[in-house]
Amino acid sequence: MMTLRRFRKLADSYGADLQRWPERQRAQALALIGVSEEAQAIITRARELDEAITAAGAARDARVWDGEGADAPLQRLRENVAGRIRQPSPVRVAGLIGLHSPAASRYRPQRVGWVGLATAAGLAVAAGLTLGIYYSPSAPPEDLTALLQPAPLQVLTE
Amino acid sequence: MDWEGETDGPDSSTDDSRDAELLARSATGDRRAFDRIVARYGPLALRLAARIAPDRHSAEDVAQEAMVRIWHRAADFDARRARFTTWLYRIVVNLCIDLRRRPRPVPLPDDFDTADPAAGAEQALEHDERRAGLARAMKELTPGQRAALTLVYDEGLSGAEAAAALGVTTKAVERLLARARAQLRDRLLADGDDAEART
Numbered sequence: 181m182m183t184l185r186r187f188r189k190l191a192d193s194y195g196a197d198l199q200r201w202p203e204r205q206r207a208q209a210l211a212l213i214g215v216s217e218e219a220q221a222i223i224t225r226a227r228e229l230d231e232a233i234t235a236a237g238a239a240r241d242a243r244v245w246d247g248e249g250a251d252a253p254l255q256r257l258r259e260n261v262a263g264r265i266r267q268p269s270p271v272r273v274a275g276l277i278g279l280h281s282p283a284a285s286r287y288r289p290q291r292v293g294w295v296g297l298a299t300a301a302g303l304a305v306a307a308g309l310t311l312g313i314y315y316s317p318s319a320p321p322e323d324l325t326a327l328l329q330p331a332p333l334q335v336l337t338e
Numbered sequence: 339m340d341w342e343g344e345t346d347g348p349d350s351s352t353d354d355s356r357d358a359e360l361l362a363r364s365a366t367g368d369r370r371a372f373d374r375i376v377a378r379y380g381p382l383a384l385r386l387a388a389r390i391a392p393d394r395h396s397a398e399d400v401a402q403e404a405m406v407r408i409w410h411r412a413a414d415f416d417a418r419r420a421r422f423t424t425w426l427y428r429i430v431v432n433l434c435i436d437l438r439r440r441p442r443p444v445p446l447p448d449d450f451d452t453a454d455p456a457a458g459a460e461q462a463l464e465h466d467e468r469r470a471g472l473a474r475a476m477k478e479l480t481p482g483q484r485a486a487l488t489l490v491y492d493e494g495l496s497g498a499e500a501a502a503a504l505g506v507t508t509k510a511v512e513r514l515l516a517r518a519r520a521q522l523r524d525r526l527l528a529d530g531d532d533a534e535a536r537t
Contacts, residue, residue, distance in 0.1 A: 189516070190512075192515075192516040192520070193497075193512040193513075193515040193519070194497070194512075194515065195491070195519070200490055200491075200494075200496070200497075202497055202498075202508075229519060229526070232522070233487070233522060236472035236476055237389065237488075237491070239470070239473050240389070240473045241389075243473075244388045244393075244397065245388070245394065253384050254381055257380045257383075257384065257398065257401055257402055258373060258377060261373075261405045261406060261409070262369065264406050265372065265406060265409045
């Protein structure tokens with residue numbers, strides 16, 4: 181049978197509700213409660229504290245979110261998270277370049293394949309060409325020649 | 339605040355497999371799938387953070403940061419090794435503990451700028467004095483103690499499950515719980531003595 185010392189220790193941690201106690205200890209604890217007045221007193225005291233803790237937790241919850249509907253903090257969370265994850269996930273980038281990803285390997289979007297990748301590549305090339313045509317300078321700036329001059333040797337030897 | 343809804347039933351294997359699928363889709367960049375994760379587990383993250391973090395704004399920051407971390411590390415999740423909720427608990431708790439290590443501006447108290455006590459309010463305040471004292475005592479616990487207490491008492495986790503979420507042994511969880519309860523009991527007794535002295 182469980183010793184009273186062990187019983188008190190478990191009650192000090194888990195309180196009066198035996199459902200919280202380690203499963204293997206419950207039957208022995210119940211047996212001890214049945215025969216020991218001291219064990220019963222320990223449970224009674226633990227229950228009082230349990231109730232106070234539960235009430236305090238509920239009071240804190242109510243005060244923390246006072247004045248707001250239940251959905252407001254969640255809605256803020258969803259919006260803020262959505263705003264922060266608009267950047268591509270590093271994991272996704274890793275997946276695209278072929279690095280191992282356990283979760284990604286378990287899920288394969290069915291509509292993305294070589295056709296999608298080829299389309300994306302084609303669009304990228306077209307965009308590059310367009311930018312090149314419209315934004316390439318017609319002549320190098322006048323000081324470009326000076327910039328391309330090799331550094332004077334004395335600079336390297338100083 | 340009532341956190342009911344889709345959030346409190348992740349106990350079945352169906353839920354676990356659904357979480358795993360949503361996370362796998364998130365890992366490929368599916369933001370809509372991830373929004374479902376946030377909608378489903380956001381209340382849990384907020385509730386847990388609010389119980390451990392020092393104030394509401396910190397709690398919201400923690401919940402948000404936890405979700406963003408999960409998004410970036412969704413590919414690391416392996417449903418065969420752990421449940422999603424265990425992973426979430428751990429991230430939220432670690433972020434709450436990190437809060438204490440970071441220097442930050444002193445937040446306004448939660449009861450800042452409340453309405454002036456009107457007739458009857460004072461009586462209600464006295465009625466709730468014991469509860470308020472205990473709530474203050476809970477804030478004085480270490481984040482680890484608050485986390486253990488919240489996981490076991492509020493979330494209904496077993497000692498072993500709480501240990502997995504906290505990344506410690508079951509014995510360590512029992513010690514955290516015992517110290518937290520002892521501190522709360524002492525506070526209750528002290529408040530009781532004060533009340534007797536006043537009468």
